[in-house]
Amino acid sequence: xxxxxxxxxxxxxxxxxxxxxxxxxxxxxxxxxxxxxxxxxxxxxxxxxxxxxxxxxxxxxxxxxxxxxxxxxxxxxxxxxxxxxxxxxxxxxxxxxxxxxxxxxxxxxxxxxxxxxxxxxxxxxxxxxxxxxxxxxxxxxxxxxxxxxxxxxxxxxxxxxxxxxxxxxxxxxxxxxxxxxxxxxxxxxxxxxxxxxxxxxxxxxxxxxx
Amino acid sequence: xxxxxxxxxxxxxxxxxxxxxxxxxxxxxxxxxxxxxxxxxxxxxxxxxxxxxxxxxxxxxxxxxxxxxxxxxxxxxxxxxxxxxxxxxxxxxxxxxxxxxxxxxxxxxxxxxxxxxxxxxxxxxxxxxxxxxxxxxxxxxxxxxxxxxxxxxxxxxxxxxxxxxxxxxxxxxxxxxxxxxxxxxxxxxxxxxxxxxxxxxxxxxxxxxx
Numbered sequence: 001x002x003x004x005x006x007x008x009x010x011x012x013x014x015x016x017x018x019x020x021x022x023x024x025x026x027x028x029x030x031x032x033x034x035x036x037x038x039x040x041x042x043x044x045x046x047x048x049x050x051x052x053x054x055x056x057x058x059x060x061x062x063x064x065x066x067x068x069x070x071x072x073x074x075x076x077x078x079x080x081x082x083x084x085x086x087x088x089x090x091x092x093x094x095x096x097x098x099x100x101x102x103x104x105x106x107x108x109x110x111x112x113x114x115x116x117x118x119x120x121x122x123x124x125x126x127x128x129x130x131x132x133x134x135x136x137x138x139x140x141x142x143x144x145x146x147x148x149x150x151x152x153x154x155x156x157x158x159x160x161x162x163x164x165x166x167x168x169x170x171x172x173x174x175x176x177x178x179x180x181x182x183x184x185x186x187x188x189x190x191x192x193x194x195x196x197x198x199x200x201x202x203x204x205x206x207x208x209x210x
Numbered sequence: 211x212x213x214x215x216x217x218x219x220x221x222x223x224x225x226x227x228x229x230x231x232x233x234x235x236x237x238x239x240x241x242x243x244x245x246x247x248x249x250x251x252x253x254x255x256x257x258x259x260x261x262x263x264x265x266x267x268x269x270x271x272x273x274x275x276x277x278x279x280x281x282x283x284x285x286x287x288x289x290x291x292x293x294x295x296x297x298x299x300x301x302x303x304x305x306x307x308x309x310x311x312x313x314x315x316x317x318x319x320x321x322x323x324x325x326x327x328x329x330x331x332x333x334x335x336x337x338x339x340x341x342x343x344x345x346x347x348x349x350x351x352x353x354x355x356x357x358x359x360x361x362x363x364x365x366x367x368x369x370x371x372x373x374x375x376x377x378x379x380x381x382x383x384x385x386x387x388x389x390x391x392x393x394x395x396x397x398x399x400x401x402x403x404x405x406x407x408x409x410x411x412x413x414x415x416x417x418x419x420x
């Protein structure tokens with residue numbers, strides 16, 4: 001969307017296997033990079049230790065979520081391991097219109113939905129350094145029973161194949177390097193000619209003279 | 211081209227109106243960024259003060275240049291203000307094959323030729339902050355007679371329109387900021403999924419297990 005700085009703003013969708021810490025990675029990117037806002041998702045899953053309502057997620061009941069689906073309040077929504085996740089249309093679009101790029105962490109399905117809606121968006125997939133490393137991370141977090149972890153791991157390899165549909169791949173070595181890579185990608189994407197198209201089309205020769 | 215690091219290397223073409231200092235900008239980028247090499251062009255134009263043969267250009271006679279055209283030694287060549295400029299095929303390709311990304315500063319025609327040959331390449335156009343600023347720079351450099359400067363300026367606005375064919379636009383405010391932006395773009399481009407395609411296609415599940 002074209003804003004007053006005459007640059008077209010864009011969504012940045014970050015996907016990763018569960019247990020990557022993608023929510024805190026994305027929130028931190030928005031804190032560090034000027035002009036970037038974090039899109040807080042709505043979910044029906046229970047709040048985990050350390051999570052804050054409205055900062056990490058909007059925690060709602062299944063009834064509320066279903067009502068909002070009917071009211072078409074979501075740009076995209078999906079269900080995963082029995083819980084619902086969604087992105088609020090009005091909030092998301094108003095950030096773009098107000099001149100911000102918007103980063104959202106979504107699962108593969110959410111990512112795919114956003115690719116259809118925002119083909120000009122930036123899609124980043126965080127790849128775990130290895131399966132063993134991912135397993136260790138999930139166990140260390142200790143929020144999920146072993147059965148869920150094992151179920152998740154078996155889905156990871158399948159997911160890795162999806163990474164090919166994304167524009168960028170970041171190997172998620174450490175929190176710090178991953179944040180740096182995402183910020184780097186967004187800064188480069190801001191320099192893309194396509195983000196200035198309207199501006200260039202309306203460029204008058206006089207603007208170049210002093 | 212796929213190298214031993216299993217990443218596909220790519221050419222980075224930087225174009226700009228004359229008088230932008232794009233040669234020293236590109237050379238400096240290659241000095242600063244690991245894995246990036248500068249492609250030295252061949253030219254028939256006279257050596258300017260401070261320029262070094264084989265570092266800035268290969269300075270050759272018109273006869274030599276024409277012979278090399280016949281021998282198909284160039285990936286691309288063009289003539290500009292009565293002089294020839296070209297890129298040596300063998301050198302350029304061997305750098306890519308040996309695992310380096312390669313940055314070259316070329317004029318608009320050279321850029322267009324490279325777009326056809328390397329559609330996966332990265333094309334950056336350096337836009338002057340304003341026409342007045344560009345005029346001041348050309349006058350300050352003092353290497354060209356006023357008639358040439360005026361001829362160049364009249365071509366600049368036309369060139370700006372070509373910028374739209376490039377992938378990225380960098381407003382050339384200072385040497386430092388421009389170098390930083392180009393390096394940023396290359397680092398982000400290295401994370402593109404398409405640069406890993408062969409690697410991802412051959413990914414075996416075992417590689418992810420420890």
